[in-house]
Amino acid sequence: MEDLKIIEGIGPKIEELLNREGIRTIEQLADTSIIRIAAILKKAGPRFQIQNPTSWPKQALLARDQKWDELEQLKRLILSGKE
Template sequence: MDYENINVWYWLIPIVVGVICGIIGYSMGKGNVDAIDNSAELQALHDKNSKLQSDLDVCNKKLIAKPSGSGNVSSSLAAAPTTKAMLTAFDAAAAKTAFGKTIIQDDLKVVEGIGPKIAEMFHGAGITTWKALSETSVASCQDIVNSGGDRYKVHESASWPMQAKMCYEGKWKELFRWQDEHRHGKL
């Protein structure tokens, strides 16, 4: 019996299998690098979206700031909701009915995602009322949160101005429904 030829196969088969596994592993690992590149692209798109949102907010403020006597129908229509909102007084009873707890006027913590520390950051930035928060751009909100360090950068502030506007306008049932539908910010 020729034992020398058998010993070659014991070595050759594991080497060939190892090379094939190495090639497959390299190919699969190379695919994961593309996923990391996509996250950078996603971040760039998120930044672009924040800038566009802030530009939109600036345009909306300019539209509302136009005098209604200019004859522009869209500016007078845009001014109407603002006037109505300014006439809305805080109704603690309606807020308590909707939320089942006492709500304090201009308490930023009513906005889903804002806790005591983030509320302090907004107060430090001069944003102390629902009205002020509702007029703040999403990008500015995120900048304030990011200024608190890495711990706070995970908070998503995209809906905070909208929620604050609902508070300011006394739309308590709508706010409660929105927060409930969005699982209190945990989609």
Template sequence: MNFDNIWCWLIPLLVGVICAILGYLWGKSNSKTEVIDNSAELKNLNDKNTKLQAELNAAQSKLGAATVTDHTAQLKVDLDTCKGKLKSASATNVVSSLAASGATALAFNAEAAKSAYGKKIKQDDLKIVEGIGPKIEGLFHNFDIKTWKTLSETSIEKCQEVLNSGGERYRIHNPGSWPLQAKMAYEGKWLELVKWQDEHKGGKL
């Protein structure tokens, strides 16, 4: 056997085995390094993700609270606006009803009227006006003038027209002070009205 030929085969074989072992060891070493590096990076990414999630939750909470506050404020404004409109509409309806019915807007104080005249006074009794009797009161009622307020707002010319509608016997009356007297009665100025009538007999100015 030729030993020179054996060493020619054996030496390359040993070198190949040694290279294979070294390659395996080197690859395993790199693999461990990569795993360690990847684990650290993964942990870092997880930490960042947790922090970002916390920030997102906080931002959503603030946004929700701000939205609720904005809606609450807007609802309050809308509610106040509706209340204002309702109050205005109610007041308008009351005034319209009073105007349509000819109702007395001021409260009638029966005791004060009785104290001034010494007798019971009926509300919106036109006969309280000096110069107006039952017949003339009926004429005014025919013209839908049934309250002190309405009479106080009636012109003297209109009062004369009402008298003329009753014929010749009523035309001689002077209605010049009737709206004034009705106004005092409507405003509850009973002492002032009594004094005025005492000084102007027959309702003459």
């Protein structure tokens, strides 16, 4: 298993949810549709439904390709509300 928490918006609880659904690596996260991720969050309840997973696959692609500077830039945009 890899640390999915390097993705902005994924904390320990969401990482646990994703792991239970078979998403255990950055590669698997990059290949998972936003629709499936949203369904996982919805099934987990209201506490998780507020998360916006739309950038998670893109962030995972950058991490998979070891584009750390680009990932950090994207995370800054997300945190500032511009992504």
